[in-house]
Amino acid sequence: MNQIKDGIEIVPVKTRIVTPDDDIVEIVAEYTDGLVGPDDVVAVAESVVAISQGRVIRPEEIKVGMIARLLCRLVPQKGSMSSVYGFQTVMNCEGTLRVVAAMLVGMVTKLFGVSGVFYRLAGEQSRLIDDITGTMPPFDKHIVLGPDRPDDVAAAIRQRMSCFGAAVTDVNDLKKSLIVGSSGDFDREKLRRLFIDNPFGNDSQKTPVCIVKNCAQYLGARGKMN
Amino acid sequence: MTALYFITIITWLVICGAVIVRLLMKWQGEAVFVFSVAERGPWRLQAKDEREMIIAAAFPFSNQGRQDGTLIDVFPRVQLPEEQYDLARIRARLYWQEKSRTDDYWECFIFPKGFRGWLVLEITVTARDGTLSAACRQLPDFPVDIYYQAVSRTDYYINKVRMIIGAGDIRQLAAGVADRSEKQ
CATH class of the missing domain: 3.30.1330.100 (CofE-like)
Structure with a gap:
């Protein structure tokens, strides 16, 4: 319509x-x-x-590391990076060091009431990635960059x-x-x-x-x- | 001396960080999906002719964990090999009652913590030769395994639950008699 x-x-x-x-x-x-x-x-x-x-990438194809397993816990549940697969994929695209540094800076700035810094620093894919369920079938079982x-x-x-x-x-x-x-x-x-x-x-x-x-x-x- | 001091500080920071994150993970918990096949409702006849019938029954499922969880895939498999019973071909499909569909596709959904809903298991019984009631006359009880692939805050996992389908129910419906529990 x-x-x-x-x-x-x-x-x-x-x-x-x-x-x-x-x-x-x-x-x-x-x-x-x-x-x-x-x-x-x-x-x-x-x-x-x-x-x-x-x-597009299936979660079955992603090798998840310890850093993603730990840090995804710090992302609110509704975010595409709250799963180990979403987080690992962003690290694969933007670089582990960049994402980890963005997380650390984001945590510090959040203590001072400034939110959204992590997504600004972690790179474009952190803002655009769609986790599983984020896209229409049959790509609902994929992570879409x-x-x-x-x-x-x-x-x-x-x-x-x-x-x-x-x-x-x-x-x-x-x-x-x-x-x-x-x-x-x-x-x-x-x-x-x-x-x-x-x-x-x-x-x-x-x-x-x-x-x-x-x-x-x-x-x-x-x-x-x- | 100074280098040793910094190494000690960094080691302690890493250990403390790891302990804090482990505690956070423990506190956050996970999604826990429970498929309550024992609470299945009555079988209901969906369609029937001389050779084939389709029946369906709903059973509850829930997320009893402390995190939202995603069911990436859910599908049933009938565990009745044709070497043991070849008078009827039995197939199954499954869907979420709130999002019923006509194909075999399972669409991924996030089920929030505390969610409770119903899944519908649909069984199609087709006589290989002759009539449906004849094909079901010697049918034994048989299991249907329901596989599910789930993910939450940790790696995805695949699990399964088993539902036993009573041959008596199938035979009654094949013979045109409604499920006893449905009448109540």
Whole structure:
């Protein structure tokens, strides 16, 4: 169902299941054929981009070390790094020393009432990783990393669709949204706010692509340009 | 002297840190999944024809631990080999009652500490030859093992529980008589 947010229409697009064998640009082109105009922004869920890049790993394939076993205990239960597998995967991506140092600094700053330092210091994957259950079936049994070169992916989608802009987004039902990568001369913060209500829907709706219709004027000519 | 002093301090810090984390792990605990197969409800007939019937029964499961836990996979396996009984083919599937589905896929879910819900075990009995009631006439009691892969704060583990399926229940339903416990 289309959503209207701040007068802008957002059209969720249903696709088939995306796998590591797929090219996300081709998937977007196939399922948005005839729907995208020159003033539109095409947004793709970051987890689906990551899946198409093969950035998925089963817990059975992860060799867990003692540090992950100990330190994951210090992460609140709801976090993707609260499991030994999530924590170990982030250490594998960002480096053990960096994550351990970030944890130590984060603990100290938390004593002074400053939270979120760990995730800022531990690297991008600590913020983007989805633990088991974090992604739609059949990837719910996998750990899904954040996408690789999301700005480049957005640029490729924008070029292929000849649209105003493109973005790779991390959106959930907890009123949190993040523009992970983008291409186009627009205000990323305005686009981020449009996605607060998660127009991508839940997993069973299978709508990992959204078209923000005729938003060029609304989003304005600010922000980063790729 | 100074080097020895620092080595001693660092050693003690490491030991103290390890003890604190071990105590934290002990205090935090783990998710503990309990599949209460003994509390199974009555078998209910889902579908039936001359050759095949599908029956289902629910049983409770819970997370009795001190942490949220994830059931990565849950599936049943019928332990009735055809060498021992080849008059009927018996298959099973299982799903969470709140998220019933028509396929054999188990979707991962996080079950918070204190959670209590119901799983549904569905059994399909198919006569290999002849009628269903004839195929079930000599059926023995047989076990169904329910395997589950779970994870919480430590490494994932795979465990199983066993439910015994009473041949009497199957025969009654195959003959068109409702489960006695269902009538009550």
